[in-house]
Amino acid sequence: VTPAASLSPEPSPIEVRHALGSYPVYVEPGVLGRFPELVARHVPGRRLALLTDTNVRPLPTRWGVPLPAVEAELAIPAGEASKTRERWSELSDALLARRLGRDTALVLLGGGVVGDLGGFVAATYLRGIPYVQVPTTLLAMLDASVGGKTAVDTPHGKNLIGAFHPPAAVIVDPRVLATLPEREFRSGLAEAVKHGLIADRAYFDWIVASAAAIGARDPDTLAQLVRRSVEIKAAVVSEDERETGRRAILNAGHTIAHALEQASGYALAHGEAVAIGLVTECRLAESLGLAEPGIAAAVAGLLERLGLPTALPGFSPDRLLEAMAADKKNRGARIRFALPVSIGAMAPGEGWTVAVLEPAIEDILHP
Numbered sequence: 143v144t145p146a147a148s149l150s151p152e153p154s155p156i157e158v159r160h161a162l163g164s165y166p167v168y169v170e171p172g173v174l175g176r177f178p179e180l181v182a183r184h185v186p187g188r189r190l191a192l193l194t195d196t197n198v199r200p201l202p203t204r205w206g207v208p209l210p211a212v213e214a215e216l217a218i219p220a221g222e223a224s225k226t227r228e229r230w231s232e233l234s235d236a237l238l239a240r241r242l243g244r245d246t247a248l249v250l251l252g253g254g255v256v257g258d259l260g261g262f263v264a265a266t267y268l269r270g271i272p273y274v275q276v277p278t279t280l281l282a283m284l285d286a287s288v289g290g291k292t293a294v295d296t297p298h299g300k301n302l303i304g305a306f307h308p309p310a311a312v313i314v315d316p317r318v319l320a321t322l323p324e325r326e327f328r329s330g331l332a333e334a335v336k337h338g339l340i341a342d343r344a345y346f347d348w349i350v351a352s353a354a355a356i357g358a359r360d361p362d363t364l365a366q367l368v369r370r371s372v373e374i375k376a377a378v379v380s381e382d383e384r385e386t387g388r389r390a391i392l393n394a395g396h397t398i399a400h401a402l403e404q405a406s407g408y409a410l411a412h413g414e415a416v417a418i419g420l421v422t423e424c425r426l427a428e429s430l431g432l433a434e435p436g437i438a439a440a441v442a443g444l445l446e447r448l449g450l451p452t453a454l455p456g457f458s459p460d461r462l463l464e465a466m467a468a469d470k471k472n473r474g475a476r477i478r479f480a481l482p483v484s485i486g487a488m489a490p491g492e493g494w495t496v497a498v499l500e501p502a503i504e505d506i507l508h509p
């Protein structure tokens with residue numbers, strides 16, 4: 143007789159607390175074997191509409207994952223270009239045409255694009271219906287699945303129209319990462335390194351020690367990675383709801399990353415830009431005497447082991463500064479950064495950001 147404990151155990155989810163309602167994040171290799179059951183548990187009795195993208199739609203068969211029974215199946219063209227108000231409008235109309243009412247829930251299976259766009263459809267459809275999120279990229283698992291942000295892009299910038307609408311539940315099965323293209327996979331790792339840098343030195347050291355297993359996409363190691371990153375982001379976001387402004391530390395590396403993405407015409411992947419941004423902002427923190435010496439080298443060493451770029455490409459400092467000054471987070475002539483003091487600790491600054499004068503920034507932007 144097999145003891146009950148060795149039968150497929152009940153996965154214990156991480157509870158993410160959010161002002162608009164808390165929700166469980168299941169993170170277990172193989173958890174999608176229970177996809178239909180978990181959806182039925184978290185949006186009970188609801189009619190379902192599945193949203194994926196054209197790349198992800200055929201993958202459940204390859205993963206050996208059962209899909210819940212749904213009344214509508216919608217697939218958007220894969221890629222950031224789909225995160226528009228036009229797609230939002232088409233998807234909403236498709237649900238209306240099928241006469242799906244307020245007893246409907248969405249199931250979002252895909253990366254951050256499906257999550258952000260589908261989440262915004264759910265936030266607005268009949269003034270808001272619930273959704274279950276099943277992130278299938280590393281970035282969507284450890285970053286986009288926490289915080290309840292949904293959005294579409296506009297010609298004026300990314301993510302400018304959206305809503306806070308947290309999911310009913312998030313289901314993460316690291317086994318689905320087996321099919322993710324290498325560049326997408328590595329890109330997501332930059333955010334995990336960021337989480338270690340901003341909040342948890344032990345996690346940073348664990349990533350260093352686990353770099354080979356992570357690169358080999360060992361599902362148990364990736365489950366540990368996603369769990370810790372989700373816990374860190376959830377803790378930072380929920381602290382922020384008490385108005386501490388601490389959420390700003392999640393922007394570590396991103397002030398320079400956004401400038402690099404823009405200057406490269408988005409040829410750099412987001413995670414690649416974040417990797418270079420983290421190292422460059424650590425150098426800035428060192429040069430200002432804020433951070434312990436050697437922090438930039440330690441962060442660069444880890445990112446390089448994970449296959450990410452760390453050296454500034456040959457853009458002129460002027461061009462990067464111009465892109466940063468246009469960043470909406472900045473006030474006045476200085477540019478604000480979320481800067482580390484050591485691995486695992488950020489500078490409190492004013493509202494967890496530090497205002498830096500342009501000449502000091504320019505000094506470290508020379509490739």
Ligand SMILES: NC(=O)c1ccc[n+]([C@@H]2O[C@H](COP(=O)([O-])OP(=O)(O)OC[C@H]3O[C@@H](n4cnc5c(N)ncnc54)[C@H](O)[C@@H]3O)[C@@H](O)[C@H]2O)c1
Pocket residue numbers: 195196197198201220221222225252253254255256258278279280281282285286287288289290291292300301318319320321322323326
């Ligand atoms: N809401 C948030 O808090 C938040 C946080 C971070 C990023 N985002 C958003 O996330 C988006 C980027 O997300 P992304 O990087 O997941 O991009 P994405 O959704 O475009 O996915 C990247 C590519 O991988 C493919 N794919 C997805 N899962 C796959 C799998 N398991 N196997 C093979 N291919 C797979 C997709 O079809 C796509 O081509 C951006 O729009 C960004 O603004 C949102």
Ligand SMILES: [Zn+2]
Pocket residue numbers: 333396412416
């Ligand atoms: Zn990011």
